[in-house]
Amino acid sequence: xxxxxxxxxxxxxxxxxxxxxxxxxxxxxGPPQVGFVFDPIxxxxxxxxxxxxxxxxxxxxxxxxxxxxxxxxxxxxWCTKQVRPYMKRLSI
Numbered sequence: 513x514x515x516x517x518x519x520x521x522x523x524x525x526x527x528x529x530x531x532x533x534x535x536x537x538x539x540x541x542g543p544p545q546v547g548f549v550f551d552p553i554x555x556x557x558x559x560x561x562x563x564x565x566x567x568x569x570x571x572x573x574x575x576x577x578x579x580x581x582x583x584x585x586x587x588x589x590w591c592t593k594q595v596r597p598y599m600k601r602l603s604i
Contacts, residue, residue: 560590 549555567584568575577588 560587563587564591 563584564575564577564587567577567587575591577584577591579588581587
């Protein structure tokens with residue numbers, strides 16, 4: 513009877529080791545991509561930043577976004593909105 517119990521314990525130890533390795537491997541891949549936006553404000557900010565990078569690449573490295581640009585609507589306003597808090601901190 514003791515042998516049957518020790519066999520169960522050994523098999524449980526093996527299962528625990530393989531399960532923990534499986535969990536570690538899945539965690540090293542990063543969080544699962546579920547296709548859900550957890551923070552819509554951050555997603556919108558990242559989208560605008562990507563647009564600004566594309567603008568910079570398309571315009572020879574300049575970040576001087578024109579206010580009335582049909583290709584990049586609203587990008588100049590977004591850039592101004594990003595700069596204002598920084599300028600306020602500098603003026604203190």
